[in-house]
Amino acid sequence: MFAIFFANTLNKEKKAVYLYPLKEGDVLFYGIFYGYKRIKGNRFFTDYASVCRFSKKNFKTFNKAYYIEFRFKTGSVFMYVHTISYFVDGRNIRSIRKLYKKILKLEQEVFKFYSKDLQPEGIITKWVAKIKQKREERLDQIGNLINPPPHLSVRSRFRKF
Template identity: 40%
Template sequence: MTALLERLKQKQKELKLNSDNKPKSKKEKKANVFSKIEEVKGRKIYHTKIFNDFYTFGISKNEPTKFFISLRGIFNIEDISMFHLFSLREDDEFMGIYYGIRKLDKAFIVKNFNKKETYTLRKCEYIEFKFKKGSVFCYLNGLHILLKKDRVNSPYYNTLLNIILELETELYTFYSKKLSQGGIIPEWIKKRQK
């Protein structure tokens, strides 16, 4: 009987060793949303990787001091990545949301398997969440649709515009700041649309 117990214990140790050596699955591996974090003039600047568009956002139910933003991947829209914007400390201030276009350091190749096409990104549109002590630049490939006049009546254009307007409203409410009438994104689109 003792020999049987010892063999079971030995087998248990072997199984434990094998399970420790297994690589983690994709779901367990936590990917970093930010491609670059830099300090410029005492301000911390976070740059996200390039994503397609928004998946969801809102105030975290478990931690009401966090505002989460989930983004869909550029290559696979089922890959969801998330980051948090935190409530303000006493010496910080939410300055607002800004939109812009930035030239990329290196050209970025995007393959669309549904349409069987490949294209190169040399510049990318971004949303900047600006604070007194830093900023978060969120690069979204889908924003370029908003700048094309021929896409104005498309369902994706209208959906993305409504999502961004809702994001502006919720984020300004979260930081107790007043949002201009009609939002910020329509003004940016008017200036940049071709």
């Protein structure tokens, strides 16, 4: 059995997730995946959103709930960790670097537990880079809508006729 423990720093509440070994010969563990779900309007996150509204003085209201997913053939185990959003924001705080190292170690231990190969840079590194690239592309699209390139402006279209 593999246990993962998390502690909430606001109320010192502790949570645990248990992963169990697989039967011999079964290839059921697909890997670790990262992602997010939108909170607004989602009934599953009503309590999470109310906690964010209650403690607005401490941190911003989150629009997305970030998760770590352990994917198996028969289903998935989700762990919602809201501090993953700080990786995407690009904050370079000591506690965030510490969490990053712990998540990398978690990936290594889980892959070792299920005897799978893991790339040395880890999965979270690739995921954060992909999310940052998508964000930059979205900002470029917004910038092009506000200030379109000269070849796409309205005036240049009329000159062609």
